[in-house]
Amino acid sequence: KRRLVYSTRSALAIEKETPEENRPDTFLREADSHVTTSTVRSRFEKMIRDAQDTVCASIEAADGVGKFKEDVWSRPGGGGGISRVLQDGAVWEKAGVNVSVVYGVMPPDAYRAANPGADHKPGPVPFFAAGVSSVLHPKNPFAPTLHFNYRYFETDAPKDAPGAPRQWWFGGGTDLTPAYIFDEDVRHFHSVQKNACDKFDPSFYPRFKKWCDDYFVIKHRNERRGLGGIFFDDLNDYDQEMLLSFATECANSVVPAYLPIIERRKDTPFTEKHKAWQQLRRGRYVEFNLVYDRGTTFGLKTGGRIESILVSLPLTARWEYDHAPEEGSEEWKLLDACINPKDWV
Amino acid sequence: KRRLVYSTRSALAIEKETPEENRPDTFLREADSHVTTSTVRSRFEKMIRDAQDTVCASIEAADGVGKFKEDVWSRPGGGGGISRVLQDGAVWEKAGVNVSVVYGVMPPDAYRAANPGADHKPGPVPFFAAGVSSVLHPKNPFAPTLHFNYRYFETDAPKDAPGAPRQWWFGGGTDLTPAYIFDEDVRHFHSVQKNACDKFDPSFYPRFKKWCDDYFVIKHRNERRGLGGIFFDDLNDYDQEMLLSFATECANSVVPAYLPIIERRKDTPFTEKHKAWQQLRRGRYVEFNLVYDRGTTFGLKTGGRIESILVSLPLTARWEYDHAPEEGSEEWKLLDACINPKDWV
Numbered sequence: 001k002r003r004l005v006y007s008t009r010s011a012l013a014i015e016k017e018t019p020e021e022n023r024p025d026t027f028l029r030e031a032d033s034h035v036t037t038s039t040v041r042s043r044f045e046k047m048i049r050d051a052q053d054t055v056c057a058s059i060e061a062a063d064g065v066g067k068f069k070e071d072v073w074s075r076p077g078g079g080g081g082i083s084r085v086l087q088d089g090a091v092w093e094k095a096g097v098n099v100s101v102v103y104g105v106m107p108p109d110a111y112r113a114a115n116p117g118a119d120h121k122p123g124p125v126p127f128f129a130a131g132v133s134s135v136l137h138p139k140n141p142f143a144p145t146l147h148f149n150y151r152y153f154e155t156d157a158p159k160d161a162p163g164a165p166r167q168w169w170f171g172g173g174t175d176l177t178p179a180y181i182f183d184e185d186v187r188h189f190h191s192v193q194k195n196a197c198d199k200f201d202p203s204f205y206p207r208f209k210k211w212c213d214d215y216f217v218i219k220h221r222n223e224r225r226g227l228g229g230i231f232f233d234d235l236n237d238y239d240q241e242m243l244l245s246f247a248t249e250c251a252n253s254v255v256p257a258y259l260p261i262i263e264r265r266k267d268t269p270f271t272e273k274h275k276a277w278q279q280l281r282r283g284r285y286v287e288f289n290l291v292y293d294r295g296t297t298f299g300l301k302t303g304g305r306i307e308s309i310l311v312s313l314p315l316t317a318r319w320e321y322d323h324a325p326e327e328g329s330e331e332w333k334l335l336d337a338c339i340n341p342k343d344w345v
Numbered sequence: 346k347r348r349l350v351y352s353t354r355s356a357l358a359i360e361k362e363t364p365e366e367n368r369p370d371t372f373l374r375e376a377d378s379h380v381t382t383s384t385v386r387s388r389f390e391k392m393i394r395d396a397q398d399t400v401c402a403s404i405e406a407a408d409g410v411g412k413f414k415e416d417v418w419s420r421p422g423g424g425g426g427i428s429r430v431l432q433d434g435a436v437w438e439k440a441g442v443n444v445s446v447v448y449g450v451m452p453p454d455a456y457r458a459a460n461p462g463a464d465h466k467p468g469p470v471p472f473f474a475a476g477v478s479s480v481l482h483p484k485n486p487f488a489p490t491l492h493f494n495y496r497y498f499e500t501d502a503p504k505d506a507p508g509a510p511r512q513w514w515f516g517g518g519t520d521l522t523p524a525y526i527f528d529e530d531v532r533h534f535h536s537v538q539k540n541a542c543d544k545f546d547p548s549f550y551p552r553f554k555k556w557c558d559d560y561f562v563i564k565h566r567n568e569r570r571g572l573g574g575i576f577f578d579d580l581n582d583y584d585q586e587m588l589l590s591f592a593t594e595c596a597n598s599v600v601p602a603y604l605p606i607i608e609r610r611k612d613t614p615f616t617e618k619h620k621a622w623q624q625l626r627r628g629r630y631v632e633f634n635l636v637y638d639r640g641t642t643f644g645l646k647t648g649g650r651i652e653s654i655l656v657s658l659p660l661t662a663r664w665e666y667d668h669a670p671e672e673g674s675e676e677w678k679l680l681d682a683c684i685n686p687k688d689w690v
């Protein structure tokens with residue numbers, strides 16, 4: 001099943017977006033939104049838009065100064081998105097929270113390659129993809145960066161094979177990227193992730209924690225960009241309703257996992273040395289996102305909305321030649337934890 | 346012939362480097378260096394090491410304060426390199442000038458794919474690659490960044506096909522990336538490139554200028570990272586001696602093309618607004634290098650020396666959401682010239 005999604009992505013070319021004056025109630029096509037509001041498509045769209053509203057309201061309240069700027073866009077054949085960015089606030093240097101709903105068509109070869117058992121030959125397979133994604137970069141070097149993303153992917157039932165099922169997948173995760181380690185913060189963050197997971201399946205947290213540690217690797221440096229969290233992709237071997245509830249729970253856990261840490265660290269005094277180290281770690285963030293992140297590299301290659309995709313990049317970043325923190329220093333401890341992932345709960 | 350080099354690169358896994366205390370006279374294998382010093386391998390290595398010395402000496406003299414730090418490394422089976430980096434000087438924020446000499450082995454399939462006419466089946470084909478590469482990022486936003494790279498690639502004659510020729514290619518280029526346009530500077534830079542080209546073939550400058558404009562495109566933004574120069578790759582359809590002389594002439598043209606511009610701009614007064622725009626353009630530089638540059642992405646994927654590869658990144662860079670310079674402003678003029686390449690001579 002992994003290959004199906006990969007192939008689709010590489011074959012997809014997206015139509016250009018049009019800016020919109022107003023937020024529509026839904027980005028679903030009429031055929032999707034009129035039949036019923038109880039489809040997974042419809043409920044997932046509502047979930048990610050609620051998550052966007054909640055996270056943005058919490059960020060603005062905690063920041064006190066910065067306000068989100070909103071850009072709404074749509075595509076001719078249905079679908080669209082809402083990008084919200086807060087830049088140069090009191091607490092956050094750059095905070096982006098985006099939702100998007102995309103309709104596309106998967107080439108038959110990609111579908112067949114992923115379904116060798118299928119004895120019918122499908123035509124092009126239409127699909128639906130929706131997600132919320134966010135990166136929050138604070139100013140204070142002791143306040144961590146947070147990333148989260150929850151997405152749902154579904155193919156239409158093939159027209160030439162009546163009764164053949166739709167295929168669907170969930171993906172997502174929430175992960176924390178500090179420049180300095182406060183054990184208390186990282187343990188709190190991972191505990192919230194574990195609690196969300198444990199409500200659904202005791203195997204989820206260990207499995208998705210490891211998946212996260214394995215995914216966010218800057219391979220050319222053999223280090224992770226941060227201290228992980230949870231990550232999963234192309235998940236469809238559980239009950240669909242359960243996974244929808246699970247994704248919802250994870251999205252709802254973002255604020256309680258993150259905001260208490262920000263409240264504790266946003267006003268911590270710091271020096272230029274602390275700021276320079278944060279900037280070096282931001283450089284690593286840029287390296288991961290531009291070289292390895294599937295969402296970013298996919299978006300760049302298929303002509304997604306560039307400003308929405310690259311809002312994940314920090315406001316500023318730094319690269320020093322051959323920098324190595326002194327052994328035993330606070331900077332070294334962070335780097336060590338990025339190289340050797342730990343169990344935090 | 347293009348495909349041959351591409352395939353080789355993607356199939357190559359490089360051995361780890363060892364730091365060395367001293368610069369050796371040559372990185373060539375004994376078999377290469379003892380037979381004769383008149384081979385193209387040997388003369389190309391001497392050329393790039395001379396170019397490294399000359400450029401570094403000129404940069405240090407113009408900077409007045411910064412000194413290059415040198416790292417020498419070698420590989421067990423022969424080959425190695427010299428990385429030189431000047432960081433936080435008076436004029437340059439980061440200046441890297443590297444040479445490397447690499448021995449590798451090309452899988453037979455890659456060779457056959459590129460040589461469909463060959464009626465013999467070769468074993469693995471050993472190859473040799475050497476190059477000088479450099480990125481120079483000044484502090485002053487009115488002083489431009491310069492990049493140059495000259496490289497030579499050669500396969501061994503196949504052992505199982507006596508008399509079959511070696512194959513060889515030259516590649517390289519020199520290009521200028523200002524944050525602000527001074528017509529006088531850009532015209533001077535391109536004139537020096539054109540003069541170097543015209544000594545060899547009147548078709549070179551127009552062809553390699555266009556090749557440069559086509560190569561340094563940040564595709565997801567549909568803009569170039571800078572104002573171009575010359576670029577060529579996998580060149581072997583001219584006389585080998587002529588191309589060696591041409592690459593030498595190009596490398597020797599770096600100092601006269603660049604230093605007069607630096608002398609004019611290094612002390613120009615600037616504001617925070619100018620600095621912020623330079624930082625945004627540095628962000629574009631990072632995007633090009635990490636997402637598109639063949640040398641960088643190849644190096645990252647094959648385990649080259651990371652600090653040498655990423656020395657091309659600026660000390661600092663910036664990403665603002667949805668930034669667009671005011672029409673008619675100096676910033677807009679630069680962006681316009683990056684979108685619509687001009688003829689400068």
